Amino acid sequence: MKFTKLLALGLLPALSLISCQDQPKDTTPWEPLFDGKQIAEWGKVGGEADYKVEDGAIVGITKHNTPNTFLTSSKKYGDFILELEYLVDSTMNSGIQIRSNSLPHYRDGRFHGYQVEIDPSKRSWSAGIYDEARRGWLNNLENNEAARNAFKQNEWNHYRIEAIGDTLKTWINGVPASYLIDDRTAEGYIGLQVHSIGKNKKAGTEIKWRNVNILTKDLDKYSKKSPLTPIVTLNNLTPGEKGSGWKMLWDGESTQGWRGAKLDHFPKQGWKIENGELSVLASGGAESEAGGDIVTDKRYSDFELKLEFKITEGANSGIKYYVNTDLNQGKGSSIGLEFQILDDAKHPDAKQGNHEGSRTVASLYDLIQADTSKHMNPIGEWNEAHIKSKDNHVEHWLNGKKVLEYERRSDEYRKLVSESKYVKWPKFGEADEGNILLQDHGDLVSFRNIKIKELK
Structure with a gap:
């Protein structure tokens, strides 16, 4: 039956309803990290880039002559599952820090730790895992074409990040991206990065985050299996x-x-x-x-x-x-x-x-x-x-x-x-x-x- 006949018979809404009913309801007991209204409880470390709240999203804004800037959670997290969405300017580089810290003895307090990359460049390693201010790339997407293709330019993208024990897993728009076994850091802050920019880059470009939710209990129940082969850093070289x-x-x-x-x-x-x-x-x-x-x-x-x-x-x-x-x-x-x-x-x-x-x-x-x-x-x-x-x-x-x-x-x-x-x-x-x-x-x-x- 053609589309026009379905429309005429009034069956299209019914089919749409059936399609919606087929989608499993998310019953995960998420806790919001951001209420869509204010970021007063979040902290800022590193540089002096600006953050604001607009239309229910956190907005990070680039600025010249400042190092990487991070808007950080009010407390540390060890094991968790995190989901969020972001919309990034195509000229930017950014990331989401997890288990990250600023310690006086380490590089004069520089914020460092695991970063789930946001990469709108042609390389498209979004949802790869980078070790900010430490070891560099731990799990890039060089050999994961499906994940590279999953990134949506100039649209909202969805991340799922699991950090349980020594295992870190990520998904981008439902596609498995990274699977890393590494025990360097067990606990730290979550941070939203505005990357530093060079003189040739335009200041004032934006990245937005929304629907930032975390789960810290019953993680085994809600954790997802990944079909990827894990990258193990123990006694191995990083990329x-x-x-x-x-x-x-x-x-x-x-x-x-x-x-x-x-x-x-x-x-x-x-x-x-x-x-x-x-x-x-x-x-x-x-x-x-x-x-x-x-x-x-x-x-x-x-x-x-x-x-x-x-x-x-x-x-x-x-x-x-x-x-x-x-x-x-x-x-x-x-x-x-x-x-x-x-x-x-x-x-x-x-x-x-x-x-x-x-x-x-x-x-x-x-x-x-x-x-x-x-x-x-x-x-x-x-x-x-x-x-x-x-x-x-x-x-x-x-x-x-x-x-x-x-x-x-x-x-x-x-x-x-x-x-x-x-x-x-x-x-x-x-x-x-x-x-x-x-x-x-x-x-x-x-x-x-x-x-x-x-x-x-």
């Missing part, structure tokens, strides 16, 4: 790291690429690989007397090294670099420059050393004390160590903050060595290249996400 020359130094599963510092194979005892963690086992606190230190098979010159470590109460360990395993074949640890790992509060070494404070966590062991404003996460939580060495300039970073720097081979450095326990080793720490070492100091310490970038 950005792959593109910039990083390589995994440990694969998360085997002993490949590592050996005992005084062995031609990996130690048969004293170390354990389990659940993506490489752990040196407790053996009474003695130095290198159980399994012994382990080192990379390869030697490195200029490099950047990143890894996460987790200590137990009273633990002592270290990350050494420019190690020469031919030195000190007797008792004790192999010789090299050391990023100290220590429970400063409980281990007596924190108060020892030839230079005050130089045996505390993140210090250059026995030589230079780390910045006392450093931030160490509580016992049992992961911390990130980052060592940069280029043209003899070396930096130690802890949890995103630079805590010391020095110049190898400088007069000042050599004076420090002459006043330290290393004075008996000629040209200590001045080798052109050396192994990377993880120390066995007889305490339970775990490592993961060990990666390196060789610098040209």
Whole structure:
């Protein structure tokens, strides 16, 4: 029957009613994050872009000469399901922050964390997951054509975001977009981003958000399955790291690429690989007397090294670099420059050393004390160590903050060595290249996400 006949018979409204009845009713007990009227309880961090309420929507407005700006929820959220709609100017870039924070010890309080991208460009990675002010892209839409095509230019788009445990999932207009397994941050604020703009961009462009609703209870009941294969960040490189020359130094599963510092194979005892963690086992606190230190098979010159470590109460360990395993074949640890790992509060070494404070966590062991404003996460939580060495300039970073720097081979450095326990080793720490070492100091310490970038 033709459309005109249906219309004449008055059947079209009936069919429309049947169609509406076929649509399942959303019975989710949503809680509104925005009432459509005011944003007085929301906060603003980062930049100075403007926000207002108009026609039941939050409107973000770009401004020149200001960094990224975020309108943030009044409280933090851990596990939740979030749904909202947005309408974005085609020339803008934006995003929705989740589990994001501003912490004094991290980059002078810069707002950082997971961002569900809003990308109206030709790339169209909307609903991909970016790590704002940290690791960059974690789950882009490079291989998800369906999600890229789901974005509607110059129309309202709908997002569903699930953050439950270490699992983050997103949908754009009902199409599965991202599926990420990552445990970097368990809780934080929700934020609506107005991205900074360059001088060539027009100020005053707008992005709008509406129908912002959250669910924090009975999440298993309302969570949706995703057909996508999850991207797992544990012991893997992010897309950005792959593109910039990083390589995994440990694969998360085997002993490949590592050996005992005084062995031609990996130690048969004293170390354990389990659940993506490489752990040196407790053996009474003695130095290198159980399994012994382990080192990379390869030697490195200029490099950047990143890894996460987790200590137990009273633990002592270290990350050494420019190690020469031919030195000190007797008792004790192999010789090299050391990023100290220590429970400063409980281990007596924190108060020892030839230079005050130089045996505390993140210090250059026995030589230079780390910045006392450093931030160490509580016992049992992961911390990130980052060592940069280029043209003899070396930096130690802890949890995103630079805590010391020095110049190898400088007069000042050599004076420090002459006043330290290393004075008996000629040209200590001045080798052109050396192994990377993880120390066995007889305490339970775990490592993961060990990666390196060789610098040209």
